[in-house]
Amino acid sequence: MHHTAFSTLKLQPALLQNLASLSYKAMTPIQQQSLPAILQGQDVIAQGKTGSGKTAAFALGLLNKLDVRHFRIQSLVLCPTRELADQVAKEIRKLARTIHNIKVLTLCGGMPFGPQIGSLEHGAHIIVGTPGRIEEHLRKGTLQLDHLDTFVLDEADRMLDMGFQDALDAIINKIPNQRQTLLFSATYPDQIQAIASRIMQHPLMVQATTMD
Ligand code: ADP
Numbered sequence: 084m085h086h087t088a089f090s091t092l093k094l095q096p097a098l099l100q101n102l103a104s105l106s107y108k109a110m111t112p113i114q115q116q117s118l119p120a121i122l123q124g125q126d127v128i129a130q131g132k133t134g135s136g137k138t139a140a141f142a143l144g145l146l147n148k149l150d151v152r153h154f155r156i157q158s159l160v161l162c163p164t165r166e167l168a169d170q171v172a173k174e175i176r177k178l179a180r181t182i183h184n185i186k187v188l189t190l191c192g193g194m195p196f197g198p199q200i201g202s203l204e205h206g207a208h209i210i211v212g213t214p215g216r217i218e219e220h221l222r223k224g225t226l227q228l229d230h231l232d233t234f235v236l237d238e239a240d241r242m243l244d245m246g247f248q249d250a251l252d253a254i255i256n257k258i259p260n261q262r263q264t265l266l267f268s269a270t271y272p273d274q275i276q277a278i279a280s281r282i283m284q285h286p287l288m289v290q291a292t293t294m295d
Pocket residue numbers: 106107108109110111114131132133134135136137138139174
C-alpha cells in the first residue's frame with residue numbers, strides 16, 4: 084500500500100514540525116483516508132482495528148483547529164476506560180508538544196471529584212474522559228461545554244458494550260449542535276449506526292483493516 088506524507092496535509096507548521104521530530108513520516112491508511120475530511124471540518128466515522136493509528140487521526144484534527152489563546156474547552160474526547168483515556172491524553176500531549184500552553188485534562192470515573200473540580204476551575208482546552216464522569220460533571224454544573232467545537236467518540240463500540248448509552252445521550256443533549264463529530268470504532272454494529280445517524284451530519288465513512 085502506498086503511504087502519503089503528513090506534509091501533504093494542510094496542517095499547522097508547528098504540528099508538521101513535531102510529526103517530523105516524532106518520526107511520524109507517513110500516514111497510516113486510516114489517517115490517509117480520514118484526515119483530509121477531518122481537517123475540512125467534516126463529520127467522520129472511522130472503523131479500524133487496534134493499532135491502525137486512530138488516535139492521531141482525531142488528535143491532529145482537533146489540534147489543528149484549536150485556538151490556544153482562547154482558554155476554554157474546545158474539544159471533548161470520550162473513551163470507554165480510564166486506561167484508554169490516559170493513553171489518548173498522552174498521545175494528544177505528544178502531538179501537541181510544539182503548541183505552547185496547551186492544557187489537556189482527563190476526567191475519569193474511579194478518581195476523586197475534588198481535584199477534578201479544582202482542575203476544571205483552572206480551565207482547559209481539551210477534555211479526555213469517560214462518559215459516566217463527564218455526564219456527572221455536566222449534571223453538577225462543574226463542567227460547561229458551551230464552546231465545544233469538536234466531539235470525539237473513541238472506541239464507540241466498547242462504550243456501548245460497557246453500558247454508557249444513557250450517559251452518552253445525556254452528554255449529547257448538553258453540547259452545542261453546531262460542532263464536528265468524529266466517531267472511531269473497531270466494529271460497526273447496528274447500535275453504533277443508530278447513534279451515528281442521530282448525532283452526525285453527512286459523515287464520511289472510512290474503513291481500514293490493517294496497519295499497512
Ligand atoms: P488505534 O487507536 O487505532 O488502536 P493508536 O492510535 O493507539 O491506534 O496508534 C498505535 C500506535 O501507532 C501508537 O503508538 C502511535 O503513536 C503510533 N502511530 C500512529 N500513527 C502513526 C504514524 N503515522 N507513524 C508512526 N507511528 C504512528
